Amino acid sequence: xxxxxxxxxxxxxxxxxxxxxxxxxxxxxxxxxxxxxxxxxxxxxxxxxxxxxxxxxxxxxxxxxxxxxxxxxxxxxxxxxxxxxxxxxxxxxxxxxxxxxxxxxxxxxxxxxxxxxxxxxxxxxxxxxxxxxxxxxxxxxxxxxxxxxxxxxxxxxxxxxxxxxxxxxxxxxxxxxxxxxxxxxxxxxxxxxxxxxxxxxxxxxxxxxxxxxxxxxxxxxxxxxxxxxxxxxxxxxxxxxxxxxxxxxxxxxxxxxxxxxxxxxxxxxxxxxxxxxxxxxxxxxxxxxxxxxxxxxxxxxxxxxxxxxxxxxxxxxxxxxxxxxxxxxxxxxxxxxxxxxxxxxxxxxxxxxxxxxxxxxxxxxxxxxxxxxxxxxxxxxxxxxxxxxxxxxxxxxxxxxxxxxxxxxxxxxxxxxxxxxxxxxxxxxxxxxxxxxxxxxxxxxxxxxxxxxxxxxxxxxxxxxxxxxxxxxxxxxxxxxxxxxxxxxxxxxxxxxxxxxxxxx
Ligand SMILES: *Cc1c(COP(=O)(O)O)cnc(C)c1O
Numbered sequence: 001x002x003x004x005x006x007x008x009x010x011x012x013x014x015x016x017x018x019x020x021x022x023x024x025x026x027x028x029x030x031x032x033x034x035x036x037x038x039x040x041x042x043x044x045x046x047x048x049x050x051x052x053x054x055x056x057x058x059x060x061x062x063x064x065x066x067x068x069x070x071x072x073x074x075x076x077x078x079x080x081x082x083x084x085x086x087x088x089x090x091x092x093x094x095x096x097x098x099x100x101x102x103x104x105x106x107x108x109x110x111x112x113x114x115x116x117x118x119x120x121x122x123x124x125x126x127x128x129x130x131x132x133x134x135x136x137x138x139x140x141x142x143x144x145x146x147x148x149x150x151x152x153x154x155x156x157x158x159x160x161x162x163x164x165x166x167x168x169x170x171x172x173x174x175x176x177x178x179x180x181x182x183x184x185x186x187x188x189x190x191x192x193x194x195x196x197x198x199x200x201x202x203x204x205x206x207x208x209x210x211x212x213x214x215x216x217x218x219x220x221x222x223x224x225x226x227x228x229x230x231x232x233x234x235x236x237x238x239x240x241x242x243x244x245x246x247x248x249x250x251x252x253x254x255x256x257x258x259x260x261x262x263x264x265x266x267x268x269x270x271x272x273x274x275x276x277x278x279x280x281x282x283x284x285x286x287x288x289x290x291x292x293x294x295x296x297x298x299x300x301x302x303x304x305x306x307x308x309x310x311x312x313x314x315x316x317x318x319x320x321x322x323x324x325x326x327x328x329x330x331x332x333x334x335x336x337x338x339x340x341x342x343x344x345x346x347x348x349x350x351x352x353x354x355x356x357x358x359x360x361x362x363x364x365x366x367x368x369x370x371x372x373x374x375x376x377x378x379x380x381x382x383x384x385x386x387x388x389x390x391x392x393x394x395x396x397x398x399x400x401x402x403x404x405x406x407x408x409x410x411x412x413x414x415x416x417x418x419x420x421x422x423x424x425x426x427x428x429x430x431x432x433x434x435x436x437x438x439x440x441x442x443x444x445x446x447x448x449x450x451x452x453x454x455x456x457x458x459x460x461x462x463x464x465x466x467x468x469x470x471x472x473x474x475x476x477x478x479x480x481x482x483x484x485x486x487x488x489x490x491x492x493x494x495x496x497x498x499x500x501x502x503x504x505x
Pocket of ligand 1 (some may be wrong): 151251305
Protein backbone atom coordinates (compact mmCIF):
# COMPACT_ATOMS: atom_id res chain seq x y z
CA UNK A 1 0.00 0.00 0.00
CA UNK A 2 1.22 3.42 -0.86
CA UNK A 3 2.09 5.55 2.08
CA UNK A 4 -0.41 8.26 1.35
CA UNK A 5 -1.41 10.54 4.22
CA UNK A 6 -4.95 9.95 5.41
CA UNK A 7 -7.44 12.70 4.62
CA UNK A 8 -11.20 12.45 5.22
CA UNK A 9 -11.76 15.47 2.98
CA UNK A 10 -14.03 17.14 5.54
CA UNK A 11 -13.84 20.90 5.64
CA UNK A 12 -12.10 22.62 8.51
CA UNK A 13 -14.68 23.84 11.04
CA UNK A 14 -13.81 27.47 10.29
CA UNK A 15 -14.30 26.95 6.56
CA UNK A 16 -17.55 25.11 7.13
CA UNK A 17 -18.87 27.90 9.30
CA UNK A 18 -17.94 30.56 6.76
CA UNK A 19 -19.47 28.57 3.94
CA UNK A 20 -22.60 27.95 5.99
CA UNK A 21 -23.02 31.65 6.73
CA UNK A 22 -22.56 32.37 3.04
CA UNK A 23 -25.31 29.88 2.20
CA UNK A 24 -27.63 31.31 4.84
CA UNK A 25 -27.06 34.78 3.45
CA UNK A 26 -27.95 33.56 -0.02
CA UNK A 27 -31.10 31.81 1.18
CA UNK A 28 -32.17 34.85 3.19
CA UNK A 29 -31.68 37.06 0.15
CA UNK A 30 -33.77 34.60 -1.84
CA UNK A 31 -36.60 34.71 0.68
CA UNK A 32 -36.47 38.51 0.57
CA UNK A 33 -36.92 38.50 -3.19
CA UNK A 34 -39.55 35.79 -3.40
CA UNK A 35 -42.47 38.20 -3.76
CA UNK A 36 -41.04 39.81 -6.91
CA UNK A 37 -39.22 37.01 -8.62
CA UNK A 38 -40.83 35.70 -11.89
CA UNK A 39 -42.57 32.53 -10.77
CA UNK A 40 -41.52 30.42 -13.75
CA UNK A 41 -38.42 30.96 -15.90
CA UNK A 42 -39.39 31.10 -19.56
CA UNK A 43 -36.58 28.78 -20.62
CA UNK A 44 -36.46 25.80 -22.93
CA UNK A 45 -35.26 22.33 -22.04
CA UNK A 46 -32.17 22.71 -24.19
CA UNK A 47 -31.24 26.01 -22.57
CA UNK A 48 -31.36 24.35 -19.16
CA UNK A 49 -29.40 21.36 -20.49
CA UNK A 50 -26.74 23.73 -21.76
CA UNK A 51 -26.28 25.37 -18.35
CA UNK A 52 -25.43 22.07 -16.70
CA UNK A 53 -23.34 20.52 -19.44
CA UNK A 54 -20.26 19.48 -17.50
CA UNK A 55 -18.12 16.36 -17.27
CA UNK A 56 -17.74 14.36 -14.09
CA UNK A 57 -15.11 16.47 -12.31
CA UNK A 58 -11.74 14.81 -11.98
CA UNK A 59 -10.38 17.17 -9.37
CA UNK A 60 -12.46 18.54 -6.52
CA UNK A 61 -13.54 22.15 -6.63
CA UNK A 62 -13.69 25.01 -4.16
CA UNK A 63 -16.95 24.68 -2.20
CA UNK A 64 -17.40 28.47 -2.22
CA UNK A 65 -17.56 28.34 -5.99
CA UNK A 66 -19.92 25.38 -5.93
CA UNK A 67 -22.50 27.05 -3.70
CA UNK A 68 -22.27 30.23 -5.78
CA UNK A 69 -23.83 28.27 -8.61
CA UNK A 70 -27.06 28.29 -6.66
CA UNK A 71 -27.37 31.93 -7.70
CA UNK A 72 -25.99 31.67 -11.20
CA UNK A 73 -27.36 28.34 -12.35
CA UNK A 74 -30.05 27.02 -10.09
CA UNK A 75 -32.23 29.97 -9.15
CA UNK A 76 -32.43 31.50 -12.65
CA UNK A 77 -33.72 28.19 -13.98
CA UNK A 78 -35.99 27.31 -11.08
CA UNK A 79 -39.75 27.39 -10.69
CA UNK A 80 -40.49 29.18 -7.46
CA UNK A 81 -43.04 27.19 -5.50
CA UNK A 82 -42.45 29.52 -2.59
CA UNK A 83 -43.81 32.48 -4.54
CA UNK A 84 -47.17 33.82 -3.36
CA UNK A 85 -48.36 33.55 -6.96
CA UNK A 86 -47.49 29.91 -7.57
CA UNK A 87 -50.76 28.02 -7.99
CA UNK A 88 -49.61 24.94 -9.93
CA UNK A 89 -50.44 21.28 -9.25
CA UNK A 90 -51.07 21.16 -5.50
CA UNK A 91 -47.66 22.26 -4.32
CA UNK A 92 -46.92 23.73 -0.93
CA UNK A 93 -44.69 26.74 -0.49
CA UNK A 94 -42.11 25.53 2.04
CA UNK A 95 -41.69 26.77 5.60
CA UNK A 96 -38.52 28.61 6.53
CA UNK A 97 -37.89 26.49 9.59
CA UNK A 98 -38.37 23.46 7.36
CA UNK A 99 -35.42 24.66 5.27
CA UNK A 100 -33.22 24.72 8.33
CA UNK A 101 -34.59 21.41 9.53
CA UNK A 102 -33.47 19.81 6.25
CA UNK A 103 -29.92 20.95 6.90
CA UNK A 104 -30.00 19.76 10.49
CA UNK A 105 -31.48 16.40 9.51
CA UNK A 106 -28.72 15.97 6.95
CA UNK A 107 -26.08 16.92 9.51
CA UNK A 108 -27.07 14.26 12.02
CA UNK A 109 -27.80 11.90 9.10
CA UNK A 110 -29.93 9.38 10.96
CA UNK A 111 -31.60 6.60 9.00
CA UNK A 112 -35.21 6.50 10.17
CA UNK A 113 -35.73 2.95 8.98
CA UNK A 114 -34.57 1.39 12.22
CA UNK A 115 -34.67 2.49 15.85
CA UNK A 116 -31.04 1.70 16.54
CA UNK A 117 -29.95 3.98 13.73
CA UNK A 118 -32.34 6.74 14.74
CA UNK A 119 -33.64 6.81 18.32
CA UNK A 120 -34.63 10.48 18.49
CA UNK A 121 -35.69 10.59 14.85
CA UNK A 122 -37.98 7.60 15.39
CA UNK A 123 -39.53 9.15 18.46
CA UNK A 124 -40.01 12.52 16.73
CA UNK A 125 -41.75 10.74 13.87
CA UNK A 126 -43.93 8.77 16.28
CA UNK A 127 -44.84 11.92 18.19
CA UNK A 128 -45.53 13.98 15.06
CA UNK A 129 -47.69 11.21 13.59
CA UNK A 130 -49.69 11.21 16.84
CA UNK A 131 -50.12 15.00 16.55
CA UNK A 132 -51.40 14.62 13.02
CA UNK A 133 -53.69 11.77 14.10
CA UNK A 134 -55.14 14.05 16.76
CA UNK A 135 -55.62 16.78 14.17
CA UNK A 136 -57.78 14.56 11.97
CA UNK A 137 -59.58 12.78 14.81
CA UNK A 138 -57.79 9.45 14.54
CA UNK A 139 -56.81 7.32 17.56
CA UNK A 140 -53.47 8.50 18.91
CA UNK A 141 -52.05 4.98 18.93
CA UNK A 142 -52.78 4.45 15.24
CA UNK A 143 -50.08 3.35 12.85
CA UNK A 144 -48.58 5.79 10.43
CA UNK A 145 -45.45 7.19 8.94
CA UNK A 146 -44.05 9.79 6.62
CA UNK A 147 -43.57 8.89 2.98
CA UNK A 148 -42.17 10.58 -0.10
CA UNK A 149 -45.65 11.82 -0.96
CA UNK A 150 -49.34 11.09 -1.26
CA UNK A 151 -48.84 8.43 -3.87
CA UNK A 152 -46.62 6.37 -1.61
CA UNK A 153 -48.97 7.07 1.28
CA UNK A 154 -51.85 5.74 -0.82
CA UNK A 155 -49.68 2.78 -1.78
CA UNK A 156 -48.93 1.99 1.84
CA UNK A 157 -52.62 2.19 2.74
CA UNK A 158 -53.83 0.04 -0.16
CA UNK A 159 -51.12 -2.53 0.32
CA UNK A 160 -52.15 -2.76 3.96
CA UNK A 161 -55.78 -3.13 2.88
CA UNK A 162 -54.94 -5.84 0.38
CA UNK A 163 -52.84 -7.85 2.81
CA UNK A 164 -55.46 -7.67 5.54
CA UNK A 165 -58.65 -8.07 3.55
CA UNK A 166 -57.72 -10.63 0.92
CA UNK A 167 -59.30 -14.00 1.63
CA UNK A 168 -55.98 -15.81 1.18
CA UNK A 169 -52.33 -15.37 2.00
CA UNK A 170 -51.26 -12.69 -0.46
CA UNK A 171 -48.15 -11.98 1.55
CA UNK A 172 -46.65 -15.32 0.64
CA UNK A 173 -48.60 -16.37 -2.44
CA UNK A 174 -48.86 -13.07 -4.22
CA UNK A 175 -51.82 -12.12 -6.37
CA UNK A 176 -51.48 -15.21 -8.50
CA UNK A 177 -53.23 -17.75 -6.34
CA UNK A 178 -55.17 -20.08 -8.63
CA UNK A 179 -57.84 -20.60 -5.98
CA UNK A 180 -59.07 -17.05 -6.43
CA UNK A 181 -60.67 -16.38 -9.77
CA UNK A 182 -62.06 -12.84 -9.28
CA UNK A 183 -60.37 -9.48 -9.35
CA UNK A 184 -59.90 -7.06 -6.49
CA UNK A 185 -61.74 -3.80 -7.08
CA UNK A 186 -61.06 -0.31 -5.77
CA UNK A 187 -63.71 2.42 -5.92
CA UNK A 188 -63.34 6.16 -6.33
CA UNK A 189 -65.42 8.91 -7.82
CA UNK A 190 -65.30 9.36 -11.56
CA UNK A 191 -64.67 13.09 -11.68
CA UNK A 192 -62.50 13.88 -8.69
CA UNK A 193 -60.85 10.54 -7.92
CA UNK A 194 -57.07 11.00 -8.02
CA UNK A 195 -54.90 9.29 -10.62
CA UNK A 196 -52.39 8.28 -7.94
CA UNK A 197 -54.84 5.50 -7.03
CA UNK A 198 -54.43 4.13 -10.55
CA UNK A 199 -50.67 4.34 -10.07
CA UNK A 200 -51.03 2.40 -6.81
CA UNK A 201 -53.17 -0.45 -8.14
CA UNK A 202 -50.72 -0.56 -11.02
CA UNK A 203 -47.76 -0.89 -8.61
CA UNK A 204 -49.68 -3.59 -6.76
CA UNK A 205 -50.21 -5.38 -10.07
CA UNK A 206 -53.92 -5.45 -9.56
CA UNK A 207 -54.34 -4.03 -13.04
CA UNK A 208 -55.38 -0.47 -13.81
CA UNK A 209 -58.82 -1.72 -14.73
CA UNK A 210 -59.43 -2.72 -11.14
CA UNK A 211 -60.28 0.92 -10.39
CA UNK A 212 -64.05 1.15 -10.59
CA UNK A 213 -65.19 4.72 -11.16
CA UNK A 214 -68.30 5.71 -9.25
CA UNK A 215 -70.67 8.40 -10.50
CA UNK A 216 -70.52 11.84 -8.95
CA UNK A 217 -73.33 14.03 -7.76
CA UNK A 218 -73.84 17.56 -9.10
CA UNK A 219 -71.46 18.96 -6.50
CA UNK A 220 -68.72 16.51 -7.68
CA UNK A 221 -68.88 14.34 -4.56
CA UNK A 222 -69.31 10.59 -4.74
CA UNK A 223 -72.81 9.29 -5.38
CA UNK A 224 -73.09 6.59 -2.75
CA UNK A 225 -76.19 5.06 -4.35
CA UNK A 226 -74.06 4.40 -7.41
CA UNK A 227 -71.26 3.12 -5.19
CA UNK A 228 -73.61 0.45 -3.87
CA UNK A 229 -74.60 -0.45 -7.41
CA UNK A 230 -70.97 -0.77 -8.50
CA UNK A 231 -70.18 -2.99 -5.52
CA UNK A 232 -73.14 -5.26 -6.17
CA UNK A 233 -72.33 -5.50 -9.83
CA UNK A 234 -68.74 -6.52 -9.07
CA UNK A 235 -69.79 -9.10 -6.52
CA UNK A 236 -72.21 -10.67 -8.97
CA UNK A 237 -69.33 -10.83 -11.49
CA UNK A 238 -67.31 -12.77 -8.95
CA UNK A 239 -64.99 -9.87 -8.19
CA UNK A 240 -63.78 -8.85 -4.77
CA UNK A 241 -64.48 -5.31 -3.49
CA UNK A 242 -61.32 -4.32 -1.65
CA UNK A 243 -61.36 -0.63 -0.91
CA UNK A 244 -63.38 2.55 -1.33
CA UNK A 245 -61.29 5.69 -1.67
CA UNK A 246 -63.06 8.81 -0.45
CA UNK A 247 -61.74 12.21 -1.48
CA UNK A 248 -61.12 14.62 1.36
CA UNK A 249 -60.56 17.84 -0.53
CA UNK A 250 -60.53 16.84 -4.17
CA UNK A 251 -58.00 17.70 -6.81
CA UNK A 252 -60.05 20.17 -8.89
CA UNK A 253 -62.85 21.55 -6.76
CA UNK A 254 -61.83 20.71 -3.18
CA UNK A 255 -64.95 18.69 -2.52
CA UNK A 256 -65.22 16.21 0.33
CA UNK A 257 -67.01 12.94 -0.34
CA UNK A 258 -69.83 11.86 2.00
CA UNK A 259 -67.45 10.19 4.41
CA UNK A 260 -69.98 8.95 6.93
CA UNK A 261 -72.05 7.25 4.25
CA UNK A 262 -68.97 5.64 2.72
CA UNK A 263 -67.83 4.49 6.14
CA UNK A 264 -71.21 2.86 6.80
CA UNK A 265 -71.18 1.05 3.46
CA UNK A 266 -67.63 -0.17 3.99
CA UNK A 267 -68.34 -1.34 7.49
CA UNK A 268 -71.42 -3.25 6.44
CA UNK A 269 -69.64 -4.96 3.55
CA UNK A 270 -66.25 -5.45 5.11
CA UNK A 271 -64.50 -3.19 2.60
CA UNK A 272 -61.50 -1.07 3.50
CA UNK A 273 -62.25 2.65 3.70
CA UNK A 274 -59.34 4.80 2.65
CA UNK A 275 -59.64 8.58 2.87
CA UNK A 276 -57.41 10.40 0.41
CA UNK A 277 -56.87 13.71 2.09
CA UNK A 278 -53.51 14.38 0.43
CA UNK A 279 -54.40 17.99 -0.21
CA UNK A 280 -57.43 18.62 1.96
CA UNK A 281 -57.44 16.62 5.19
CA UNK A 282 -55.75 19.29 7.30
CA UNK A 283 -58.56 21.71 6.40
CA UNK A 284 -60.25 20.12 9.39
CA UNK A 285 -58.36 22.69 11.45
CA UNK A 286 -60.65 25.42 10.12
CA UNK A 287 -63.68 25.63 12.43
CA UNK A 288 -66.13 26.62 9.65
CA UNK A 289 -65.11 23.61 7.58
CA UNK A 290 -65.08 21.04 10.31
CA UNK A 291 -68.54 19.70 9.74
CA UNK A 292 -67.71 18.50 6.24
CA UNK A 293 -65.12 16.14 7.73
CA UNK A 294 -67.65 14.11 9.73
CA UNK A 295 -66.77 10.48 9.20
CA UNK A 296 -63.08 10.97 8.47
CA UNK A 297 -62.41 9.52 11.90
CA UNK A 298 -64.12 6.30 10.76
CA UNK A 299 -61.67 5.59 7.93
CA UNK A 300 -59.35 2.59 8.06
CA UNK A 301 -56.56 4.72 6.67
CA UNK A 302 -55.90 8.34 5.74
CA UNK A 303 -53.44 9.97 3.36
CA UNK A 304 -52.34 13.49 4.11
CA UNK A 305 -49.49 15.39 2.45
CA UNK A 306 -47.52 17.73 4.70
CA UNK A 307 -45.76 19.00 1.55
CA UNK A 308 -49.08 20.33 0.33
CA UNK A 309 -51.26 22.16 2.82
CA UNK A 310 -48.88 22.12 5.79
CA UNK A 311 -46.38 23.95 3.56
CA UNK A 312 -43.52 21.58 4.46
CA UNK A 313 -40.61 21.64 1.98
CA UNK A 314 -40.46 18.67 -0.41
CA UNK A 315 -40.80 15.89 0.03
CA UNK A 316 -43.19 14.70 2.70
CA UNK A 317 -46.36 12.66 2.52
CA UNK A 318 -48.03 10.90 5.41
CA UNK A 319 -50.24 7.87 5.90
CA UNK A 320 -52.22 6.92 8.97
CA UNK A 321 -53.64 3.43 9.48
CA UNK A 322 -56.14 2.99 12.29
CA UNK A 323 -54.71 -0.35 13.37
CA UNK A 324 -50.92 -0.28 13.47
CA UNK A 325 -50.75 -4.04 13.67
CA UNK A 326 -52.31 -4.30 10.21
CA UNK A 327 -49.46 -2.25 8.78
CA UNK A 328 -46.91 -4.41 10.49
CA UNK A 329 -48.59 -7.53 9.18
CA UNK A 330 -48.38 -6.12 5.67
CA UNK A 331 -44.77 -4.97 5.66
CA UNK A 332 -42.70 -6.62 8.37
CA UNK A 333 -39.94 -8.97 7.32
CA UNK A 334 -36.89 -10.44 8.90
CA UNK A 335 -33.24 -10.61 7.95
CA UNK A 336 -30.27 -11.28 10.19
CA UNK A 337 -28.60 -8.00 9.23
CA UNK A 338 -31.60 -5.80 10.03
CA UNK A 339 -31.68 -6.23 13.81
CA UNK A 340 -28.28 -7.64 14.73
CA UNK A 341 -29.12 -7.47 18.40
CA UNK A 342 -31.26 -9.11 21.05
CA UNK A 343 -34.48 -7.34 21.91
CA UNK A 344 -33.49 -5.16 24.84
CA UNK A 345 -34.70 -1.92 26.31
CA UNK A 346 -32.18 -0.25 24.00
CA UNK A 347 -34.34 -0.76 20.98
CA UNK A 348 -37.79 0.25 19.78
CA UNK A 349 -39.88 0.87 16.72
CA UNK A 350 -38.49 -0.08 13.32
CA UNK A 351 -40.33 1.94 10.69
CA UNK A 352 -39.04 -0.42 8.02
CA UNK A 353 -41.61 -2.89 9.41
CA UNK A 354 -44.51 -0.53 8.72
CA UNK A 355 -44.02 0.68 5.16
CA UNK A 356 -42.34 0.00 1.83
CA UNK A 357 -39.11 1.89 2.47
CA UNK A 358 -36.17 0.50 4.42
CA UNK A 359 -33.69 3.36 4.51
CA UNK A 360 -35.65 6.51 5.26
CA UNK A 361 -34.68 10.11 5.69
CA UNK A 362 -35.44 12.12 8.81
CA UNK A 363 -38.49 13.73 7.17
CA UNK A 364 -40.26 14.07 10.49
CA UNK A 365 -37.92 16.82 11.68
CA UNK A 366 -39.18 19.49 9.28
CA UNK A 367 -42.80 18.63 10.10
CA UNK A 368 -42.16 18.56 13.84
CA UNK A 369 -40.33 21.88 13.78
CA UNK A 370 -42.89 23.59 11.55
CA UNK A 371 -45.79 22.46 13.73
CA UNK A 372 -43.94 23.67 16.82
CA UNK A 373 -43.16 26.97 15.13
CA UNK A 374 -46.71 27.79 14.00
CA UNK A 375 -48.78 25.81 16.45
CA UNK A 376 -52.39 24.91 15.82
CA UNK A 377 -53.19 28.61 15.95
CA UNK A 378 -50.68 29.57 13.29
CA UNK A 379 -51.76 26.81 10.96
CA UNK A 380 -55.42 27.63 11.47
CA UNK A 381 -54.66 31.20 10.43
CA UNK A 382 -52.63 30.20 7.37
CA UNK A 383 -55.22 27.73 6.14
CA UNK A 384 -58.04 30.23 6.68
CA UNK A 385 -56.13 32.84 4.71
CA UNK A 386 -55.90 30.43 1.76
CA UNK A 387 -59.60 29.64 1.98
CA UNK A 388 -60.38 33.37 2.09
CA UNK A 389 -58.31 33.85 -1.07
CA UNK A 390 -60.26 31.13 -2.86
CA UNK A 391 -63.56 32.67 -1.78
CA UNK A 392 -62.37 36.10 -2.86
CA UNK A 393 -61.41 34.74 -6.26
CA UNK A 394 -64.84 33.17 -6.58
CA UNK A 395 -66.40 36.57 -5.84
CA UNK A 396 -64.29 38.22 -8.53
CA UNK A 397 -65.25 35.53 -11.02
CA UNK A 398 -68.96 35.76 -10.28
CA UNK A 399 -68.94 39.53 -10.56
CA UNK A 400 -67.29 39.48 -13.98
CA UNK A 401 -69.52 38.56 -16.89
CA UNK A 402 -66.56 37.31 -18.94
CA UNK A 403 -65.79 34.60 -16.39
CA UNK A 404 -67.75 31.52 -15.51
CA UNK A 405 -67.79 30.05 -12.00
CA UNK A 406 -67.99 26.25 -12.08
CA UNK A 407 -68.41 25.13 -8.51
CA UNK A 408 -68.91 26.28 -4.97
CA UNK A 409 -65.53 27.36 -3.57
CA UNK A 410 -64.21 25.00 -0.91
CA UNK A 411 -60.82 24.70 0.80
CA UNK A 412 -57.80 25.48 -1.42
CA UNK A 413 -58.80 24.41 -4.95
CA UNK A 414 -60.54 26.55 -7.54
CA UNK A 415 -61.51 26.11 -11.18
CA UNK A 416 -63.05 28.68 -13.47
CA UNK A 417 -63.48 29.39 -17.13
CA UNK A 418 -62.84 32.51 -19.10
CA UNK A 419 -65.88 32.76 -21.38
CA UNK A 420 -66.08 36.29 -22.78
CA UNK A 421 -69.38 37.61 -24.07
CA UNK A 422 -67.67 38.78 -27.25
CA UNK A 423 -67.22 35.18 -28.36
CA UNK A 424 -70.84 34.38 -27.85
CA UNK A 425 -72.27 37.55 -29.33
CA UNK A 426 -69.97 38.87 -32.01
CA UNK A 427 -68.93 35.67 -33.69
CA UNK A 428 -72.19 33.77 -33.54
CA UNK A 429 -70.55 30.44 -32.82
CA UNK A 430 -72.71 27.38 -32.46
CA UNK A 431 -72.44 25.60 -29.07
CA UNK A 432 -69.90 23.08 -30.31
CA UNK A 433 -67.69 25.70 -31.93
CA UNK A 434 -67.99 27.81 -28.82
CA UNK A 435 -66.89 24.95 -26.56
CA UNK A 436 -63.85 24.09 -28.58
CA UNK A 437 -62.97 27.76 -28.97
CA UNK A 438 -63.24 28.25 -25.20
CA UNK A 439 -61.14 25.17 -24.55
CA UNK A 440 -58.39 26.54 -26.73
CA UNK A 441 -58.69 30.03 -25.28
CA UNK A 442 -58.45 28.88 -21.67
CA UNK A 443 -55.44 26.72 -22.47
CA UNK A 444 -53.78 29.65 -24.22
CA UNK A 445 -54.42 31.93 -21.24
CA UNK A 446 -52.80 29.47 -18.86
CA UNK A 447 -49.80 28.91 -21.13
CA UNK A 448 -49.37 32.64 -21.52
CA UNK A 449 -49.55 33.57 -17.87
CA UNK A 450 -46.92 30.92 -17.07
CA UNK A 451 -44.49 32.43 -19.55
CA UNK A 452 -45.22 35.94 -18.27
CA UNK A 453 -43.76 35.01 -14.88
CA UNK A 454 -46.59 36.84 -13.11
CA UNK A 455 -48.11 33.65 -11.79
CA UNK A 456 -47.91 29.93 -12.30
CA UNK A 457 -51.34 28.54 -13.10
CA UNK A 458 -52.36 25.34 -14.84
CA UNK A 459 -55.36 24.07 -16.69
CA UNK A 460 -57.53 21.10 -15.90
CA UNK A 461 -60.84 19.75 -17.08
CA UNK A 462 -64.25 20.11 -15.51
CA UNK A 463 -66.93 17.95 -17.11
CA UNK A 464 -64.83 17.66 -20.21
CA UNK A 465 -64.13 21.39 -20.65
CA UNK A 466 -60.68 22.93 -20.26
CA UNK A 467 -60.61 25.31 -17.32
CA UNK A 468 -58.20 27.51 -15.41
CA UNK A 469 -57.28 25.81 -12.16
CA UNK A 470 -55.60 27.28 -9.11
CA UNK A 471 -54.43 25.55 -6.00
CA UNK A 472 -53.94 28.19 -3.32
CA UNK A 473 -51.39 26.36 -1.27
CA UNK A 474 -48.84 29.05 -0.44
CA UNK A 475 -48.77 30.54 3.02
CA UNK A 476 -47.60 33.77 1.37
CA UNK A 477 -50.59 34.35 -0.93
CA UNK A 478 -52.59 37.50 -0.17
CA UNK A 479 -55.85 38.81 -1.58
CA UNK A 480 -53.78 41.42 -3.43
CA UNK A 481 -51.98 38.57 -5.19
CA UNK A 482 -55.32 37.06 -6.13
CA UNK A 483 -56.62 40.33 -7.53
CA UNK A 484 -53.43 40.97 -9.46
CA UNK A 485 -53.55 37.49 -10.97
CA UNK A 486 -57.24 37.70 -11.79
CA UNK A 487 -56.71 40.99 -13.63
CA UNK A 488 -53.75 39.54 -15.48
CA UNK A 489 -55.81 36.53 -16.57
CA UNK A 490 -58.51 38.88 -17.80
CA UNK A 491 -56.01 41.05 -19.65
CA UNK A 492 -54.49 38.02 -21.37
CA UNK A 493 -57.94 36.67 -22.15
CA UNK A 494 -59.06 39.95 -23.68
CA UNK A 495 -55.92 40.16 -25.76
CA UNK A 496 -56.41 36.66 -27.10
CA UNK A 497 -60.11 36.90 -27.80
CA UNK A 498 -59.99 40.28 -29.52
CA UNK A 499 -57.71 38.83 -32.20
CA UNK A 500 -59.55 37.67 -35.24
CA UNK A 501 -60.43 34.32 -33.82
CA UNK A 502 -62.14 33.02 -36.93
CA UNK A 503 -58.73 32.78 -38.58
CA UNK A 504 -57.98 29.82 -36.42
CA UNK A 505 -60.81 27.81 -37.91
C1 LIG B 1 -51.35 15.24 -4.63
C2 LIG B 1 -52.32 14.18 -4.41
C3 LIG B 1 -51.92 12.84 -4.43
C4 LIG B 1 -50.52 12.42 -4.78
O1 LIG B 1 -49.59 12.94 -3.87
P1 LIG B 1 -48.05 13.10 -4.24
O2 LIG B 1 -47.51 13.76 -3.04
O3 LIG B 1 -48.00 13.97 -5.47
O4 LIG B 1 -47.49 11.77 -4.50
C5 LIG B 1 -52.88 11.89 -4.17
N1 LIG B 1 -54.14 12.22 -3.91
C6 LIG B 1 -54.58 13.50 -3.90
C7 LIG B 1 -56.01 13.82 -3.61
C8 LIG B 1 -53.66 14.53 -4.14
O5 LIG B 1 -54.06 15.80 -4.11
